[in-house]
Amino acid sequence: MNHERIKEKLEILADAAKYDVSCSSSGSKRQNKNKGLGDSTGMGICHSYTEDGRCVSLLKILLTNVCIFDCAYCVTRKSNDIKRAAFTVQEVVDLTINFYRRNYIEGLFLSSGIFKSPDATMERLVRVAKKLREEENFNGYIHLKSIPGASDELMREAGLYADRLSVNIEIPTKAGLKLLAPDKDHKDFIQPMKAVKNSIDLYKSEKKIIKSTPVYAPAGQSTQMIVGATGESDRDVMYSANFFYNKFNMKRVYYSGYIPVADDSRLPALGTEVPMMRENRLYQTDWLLRFYGFDVREILNDQHQNLDMDIDPKLSWALRNLDQFPVDINKADKRMLARIPGVGMKSVHKIISARRYRKLGWEHLKAIGISMNRGKYFITCDSREFERRDLTGIQIKNQILLSGASKYSKNFTNQLSLF
Amino acid sequence: MNELLQYDGSFNGFLTAVFDVYAHKLKNPIIQKTSLAQDQLFGEMQTIITDQDKADRVFKKLKKLCGSNDFNQFYRAFLSEISGIENTLLDYCRITFKNGTSPSGDYGNITVLKMSQAAKMVGREKHRMEAFIRFHLIEEDVYYANCEPDFNVLPLISKHFKNRYADQKWIIYDLNRDYGISYDLEKVDEVTIQFNDPRAQRGIMNTGVVEESRFRESENNYRDLWNQYFKSTNIESRKNMKLHLQHVPKRYWKYLSEKVA
């Protein structure tokens, strides 16, 4: 192996893959078998963090950054004048195994530019995964990118070796996609999602009948949307996400604030700041939908098309629905507890557990770890002291912003520490 | 007057101490590791001699009343080695033995809350070690890693590494506590190594001079490639060192291959 050459390829092909923000390596059920290498039954581990604060859990690379397409938002686009490179199948296998053995990574995230045809590209990706599983007895995590336009047959094969498959929808609205990726068809994204969902369903039902049926993409599928490239609203973004969650059983939707990579009149200018705060608010909203029992229409609708930047979406919802508060900590059901600003899901469970023993007052709530700064306006508990109840939403908001100034001016991220 | 019970720092030693507290009906004992030796403050002092039989009896009773979840918390809190944790855990035993069941989830109770917080901190450190252990292939085809965890978490991570690296020999060594765990393709054992150069031997330390010759060429190459990957995957326009440090506190850097200067 020529070290310098491999190093150069790694530099180019990791750099080109880094804009894909999905990093999760959890949710799979692939146990170590026959004393082979690796195990992906756990929660997935971030082995390191980049200097921009994102989790590094997978070796995330492109097989090649040669591409016949010219999507405006993509560094790899044909018209971009950059160095090109390509890994061989064996090189990717060796890197993955050797990084894994040193506990650098949870597995491989492999994507690619489309170098000849969607099928030729997809076939090569599948070959890497097959080799890892069958020749190296590798049980670590493998995430393969579905190439839009690849055949159902290849998608089916991919799912036999990969833990997760994903195809990036990239642009949340059809009109935006038409503008920025004229040679791509919305259908080309939807088709592989459908194929994967159908196969997952099929293998699940077969598994019930025949025990030995192989696992098919056990960690499911995910997708990513770039936000801030085409002027879409937060409502557009979250309604699309909601559609994917419901329609294709997506495990995760990722939101990636657009990073200007091209000088193109259709796009925000080079040097435009990455909309990190907006990205953070979208992730918070996503959490409210997946774990807190909110309906997307409660948070975003005709009256409220974009998320507030200065406060989190749960607080924002609560301020618009003051009639539902205050919530009695000692009586309220789980659903309502989860809706109190400053109370996360872990605190909800602690409250429910602790109040079996005694009535809870402010001191208990503080000790449990509730953010009182936000919570106190929305709670009654076992105490005579309480906040004034005659404040308007705007007054509450101002008090919270004043008292917690540092919290809201802090830098934001999509590694969530929420509510 | 408080009575000071000194034990050897082991879990069994601690359980023996709990047994003796009950056997001798001690009212206000303080249980402390021998190594902390603050005896001058106390009137009476007693050395606990670890007794497997006594420890087993406390262990069995506690586990039966607690169930495995709460017992796990109890054990994890013990591994935190936080000063005073022994007495928190003794209180926990008292409540449990008195009520005939553990005060599960009674977070309004300070003992329960303290224990769960200690257990949580240990849990986080366990997770960090699972993430930040960096193996180096050394001469004998053994993958070796040094570490210095904040808490005593090796007993908690051995299963994880055994499952994951079933087909390679490995050693993870805690330099702070001077013992390690070693897997020989069959089982995991505790080991102590006599180092010539006590702190830096074999594992990589990123501070000071790294003797490159300590590893084979291919080993250095993989470290170098990982380093390159780490650099290339960063997005400069999103740089946020504050967040980075929150996730990867500086004290862990010296064993992280990607942090080689």
Ligand code: SF4
């Ligand atoms: S097809 Fe994919 S890799 Fe090629 S330019 Fe479009 S987004 Fe980039």
